[in-house]
Amino acid sequence: QSVLTQPPSASGTPGQRVTISCSGSNSNIGSNAVNWFQQFPGAAPQLLIHSLNERPSGVPDRFSGSKSGTSASLAISGLQSGDEADYYCAAWDDSLNGWVFGGGTKLTVL
């Protein structure tokens, strides 16, 4: 059971905008920045979004993040077939003194 809660799956058609939610608590998302990761099968996770809505170099601006209270969301606009992957959220937890992750969301592009 993951500390952060994500929907197990999401889907959309090419060109569509999809959002993936991540729910936590005051000690993690409520107090700290959220990281979003993209993971393709057989590969390591890669950072997509960090801090409030910062993208590492090379991440397209189709990916954006937001946060409200103890919840966060990842939005992907102009959905492409290459976006089909697993997406994870994570945040530092002040009570646990450690990183907590969501269970991951499998995105399918129909």
Place this chain on the structure above:
Amino acid sequence: EEQLVESGGGLVKPGGSLRLSCVVSGFSFIRHNMIWVRQTPGKGLEWVSSISGDSVNIYYGDSMTGRFTTSRDNAKNSLFLHINSLRVDDMAVYYCARISSAWSIDLWGRGTLVTVSS
């Protein structure tokens, strides 16, 4: 190029021990906190441990305390994870990762697979 390369995984019998290594290159290792994260096959990510650049602060996930030991050798740009009394549920891909100054997990290794089976 900034890079993290894990090694040391393999097949181990239940009750055995293992030492995983992570060699970094392309950046100043001592300036970064580092973490270990594991991923069981077909499942999600689980934080294992964190270690500060000076090794003063070391933290472990709840289910890791007692059997897992994280250390680093800044002179050798290396991070280590020693696991004792391995259990079947420790079977996973173990990743080392870097914590950036913005407190994000911004660089990951490719991972090393630990298989626990008799």
